[in-house]
Amino acid sequence: MSDTSASPGRRPVVTPARVVAALCLIAPFIGMLWIGSYAKVEPTLIGIPFFYWYQMLWVPVSAALTSAAYILVRREQRARKGGDSA
Numbered sequence: 001m002s003d004t005s006a007s008p009g010r011r012p013v014v015t016p017a018r019v020v021a022a023l024c025l026i027a028p029f030i031g032m033l034w035i036g037s038y039a040k041v042e043p044t045l046i047g048i049p050f051f052y053w054y055q056m057l058w059v060p061v062s063a064a065l066t067s068a069a070y071i072l073v074r075r076e077q078r079a080r081k082g083g084d085s086a
Contacts, residue, residue: 021069
């Protein structure tokens, strides 16, 4: 068997951009699955209990984090393709 990790022309699979992208994708799961952190009524926002507006706040935050992860991975893939052809 050949060991592809020792190839001189190959870059590592785990890169800083991929780690940041993974953190962007994991953050909404942690924020929403840790129910004890937001299972309360106070503080209210325009009469809406914290429990509800906290969850709704994660909708745009998750969209922004997913977009950031997509852009990071796409940028890294473009750089990888450009680096291989040179």
